[in-house]
Amino acid sequence: MSIIPQKYLDGGPDVLHYGSKTHKKVGEKGITFSKAFIYTKFGNPKLIVADRDQAHVHITELPETIQAMFGPDADKYQQIANNPYDDGPTIRTRAQQIGNMFGRCGWIHDIPVLMLWNYNDCKQDVANLLKELEFDMEHTVIVCLHDELGYAKNFMA
Numbered sequence: 001m002s003i004i005p006q007k008y009l010d011g012g013p014d015v016l017h018y019g020s021k022t023h024k025k026v027g028e029k030g031i032t033f034s035k036a037f038i039y040t041k042f043g044n045p046k047l048i049v050a051d052r053d054q055a056h057v058h059i060t061e062l063p064e065t066i067q068a069m070f071g072p073d074a075d076k077y078q079q080i081a082n083n084p085y086d087d088g089p090t091i092r093t094r095a096q097q098i099g100n101m102f103g104r105c106g107w108i109h110d111i112p113v114l115m116l117w118n119y120n121d122c123k124q125d126v127a128n129l130l131k132e133l134e135f136d137m138e139h140t141v142i143v144c145l146h147d148e149l150g151y152a153k154n155f156m157a
Contacts, residue, residue, distance in 0.1 A: 013115035016104040032107040039101040039129045043068030047132045069095040112140040119144045
């Protein structure tokens with residue numbers, strides 16, 4: 001049995017994006033958005049947070065974000081981002097493929113939730129992310145795309 005109701009899991013992280021079709025479809029009541037973020041592979045600091053009214057699309061292709069996501073290969077990926085005719089995977093997809101994590105956090109019916117689009121298999125990165133976002137391990141539920149992974153404390157064990 002899920003901690004988070006299935007209709008919210010089906011919506012994925014966009015359920016926490018005010019104004020998105022998913023947020024409107026599921027129902028706005030009981031959902032509180034906190035942040036959209038990227039936990040980068042090379043950044044210092046590793047956490048990049050979008051402004052409250054922004055989505056990942058507003059920050060993913062910024063030069064400083066590309067540097068944090070791709071490190072020594074940033075120039076190559078900045079050229080790809082600047083090329084409107086590039087027909088390969090998006091910068092976001094390429095960043096996820098090498099271990100950068102994208103997600104949103106907030107509360108669903110007073111339950112703190114970390115909703116990730118992808119997970120890089122490093123539980124320490126998730127623990128660091130929770131700490132930097134100021135969400136506690138005891139009560140926060142982790143979701144990856146549409147799958148509930150459970151309370152952070154159990155997921156990290």
